[in-house]
Amino acid sequence: MRASHTDRERAIDVLKAGFSEGRLGQDEYEQRLSRATAAQTYGELNLLIGDLPQGPVPMPPAVPVRQQYPPVARTFLPAPPKTNGAAIGALVCGVLTPMYGITAIPAVILGHVAKAQIRKTGEEGSGLATGGLVLGWLAIGAVLLFIFAVVATNV
Template identity: 80%
Template structure:
């Protein structure tokens, strides 16, 4: 079968790659290049590039140092900590400084406890701490208001 210009260009590209990789010397490269540009058939081109790699050389995938452990034998990942519980604790801790965060601490604490019961996440202690700090701050404010009312 007759070779086209594109076929000759592909063969020349393979020869260029072989020369740049050091697989062909200068004289042999020039000789094959001249023969490739004059080649009329696929057979003539095939002879010129038969001993050269014609694309990326396949590299075997690296083998792991240790065999993979089946998922069933791996320990289960620890449950996530509930984000709402963390928010409740942060609001509870900020209550002495800002005062207004006591109400969000109580709301977030109750919401976090309900989410934790439903999803099984961690953070029940954080939610409880946020609730306690929030209620203590609210009770403290109410006690101060009551004392001011009694003294006036």
């Protein structure tokens, strides 16, 4: 395939980089430069620059600098926030609802209590409380739907 002016200029840039890096001597650089300006095809250009890097030589990754100071002792770090116990209870009751239907009511109650405590104290466990609330309310809704369906079929 025929080479364009841009292709020849790119090859000349590669030759210039090879010369400036010391990969080509003066005579060889001038010879290749004159042949690159006269090249008509990609094949001719590839013969001229095939043994040279096509861009900057990649540098090895930098070695990470070692930490200058020892790690902070655990006693000086703030304690991790606790998980709210009511939130854990709400989720456990919500998960047990399919086996023991009565645990839906404590799941809802504990979920609301946990949400209030978490807002006050900043403890962890908001997702657990929400999970308990959702499971509890779904179970209560399913029981009410079942009761209404039974009443409607008997009327």
